[in-house]
Amino acid sequence: MNTQSTGDKTATAKVQAGVSDVECRVQIGGDWRLNERVPSWKSVFQNRMAMNVRVVSDDLGKWDTSLVLFLVHGRAWCAASKKEFHAEALPENLQALLRQVPVNSAAKPPVGASVKPWDLASNIAEKWADHAQQSVSFLGECTLGFIGVAKNPRRFRWLDCLVEMQQCWASSLPMVSLVSFLVGVILAFQSAVQLQQFGAAIYVADLVGLSVVRELGPMMAAFIVAGGTGARFAAQIGNMKVDDEIDALETVGISSVNFLALPRLLAVTVMMPILALYANVLGVLGGMFVSATMLNIPASAYWIETQNRVGFSDVSSGLFKCLFFGLAVGLAGCLRGIKCERSAAGVGTATSSAVVTGIMLIVLADALFAVIYNVLGI
């Protein structure tokens, strides 16, 4: 009979294996702690043939789950090599813990098995189809809701709508002011460098005026509203969902779409062109500021040039698009809020998803309008 010790210097957990003809007798002793190094079976058996194992305790001190884990591993190893594992000599409470763990618990399917690319593709496709179906049915519910409102305007929650308009305006105004003014400044700077070479600095007014009024003003306003108001809608409605407030509405017979989504949709759709008009003014002012201070073009000349170039159709085409941008932001925010998962993480996901979806829809709508306006010659 030969013995060997695999105890570590710092850890007090000890394992001694004594091998006889019939079985391997494993003595465990010392303190077993999860946060200290404990012996492993590999060091016990090394390169020996598999054999029956009998575990006995020898001066066993304090122990915790690390010892249970050690024994479970040994038992699984014995089971895998069709040998017997005897633990009858161990303390009763240790045996009780061992009994709680099924013998074959170690034989689990590998975690994180590789996913086949076509499975992944079909999963993504399924998710998108699901999203698309949700969006279409939500759009349908909103349309029906608005038809209902048109038939019976008194049922609409006008006060909620006004409050949302006010919030949308108040929360977006500072950012819209700053961003659109700076966009005007940047455009003027960039174009001035080129136009000055031809002595055509006055055309900065045309360039800034047209690009701000037709594209950038509405776009910047829409992006800021998507990031602020759209996110707020999703977070508000999502939180209501988590707290069962939406369930409470449904069981009182109030449609969450009518009650929560319609006032918000109308509010943001009405506010968007107003904010865009404001962004247009600030953008032109930004260009005027650069021209007056850097290019020595008097503000009056800049203003007259802008008036000559930028017509009513330019302004109105930009503002008309905004109605759809507003609708897109509102739909994305409300839909993501209503479909939010019932958890804190769900609200976070819904909020960020509302912003991303909102911005994506705005750009898509803008591209569509670019084509339509081109065809119509506006």
Place this chain on the structure above:
Amino acid sequence: MNGIATAPVIEVKNLTCGYGETVVLQNVSFGVHAREVLFVIGGSGCGKSTLLRCLIGLLKPFHGDIAYFGKSFTAADTGQRRDILKTFGVLYQNNALWSSMTLAENISLPLEEHTSLSRADRDEIVALKLTEVGLAGSEDLYPSELSGGMQKRAALARALALDPGIVFFDEPSEGLDPIISREMDELILQVRENFGTTMVIVSHQLSSIFRLADRVIMLNHETKGIIAEGHPAELAATSIDPRVRDFLNPNNDFPKHANENSAGDRKLISK
């Protein structure tokens, strides 16, 4: 109760429901009679809340039928569904008061939606309902300004706003201290006394079960159905099913196998 001749106000027939592809309850049938206080009990995960979600129309059953006052809820069209929704109120586990509205607005919203009462009349009803639950004068408070027990009362006032024939309760004494929980029980009895309301209560609070229940149905996650039905005291005394006896007699000794397991756990901690 009211006698044998009365038809049940709620009738559940062969209800099978669940989430996605998981069946939680299978072929469950039972009835609830007028003025009855019925408790739905059972261990965690047995499908109590799922059953409640089906009953109040938040979850579409896979098959089977739920009928209120003889009219099918499952097969109802939008108009009929609205009519049925008016007949019951729900008190949610976490109250689910609309947090952006005052208590008065919370209680008045169902009235606004389903009645043509004037603003003044609605205000009067709100004051009345708040007095009924012991919150007189709190009209202008927001739910977040109330304690847990007061929120529960407010939620009950909202559930009672339309004077429904049936009120569903999801864990009404969850998170309340024993005294407030007792007050809540008394309030429930008082409402039943005053209005003859039928109550369906999902709970595992034993004190409330024995204090209030006319009848309990016990669900089990293994059988996915009802394993016991009857008066709680009778069930506790006479049931031969160990699952029912253990649930209703918590002061009895642990069953043998449970004892062994917990002994192991205790040793693990104390070692």
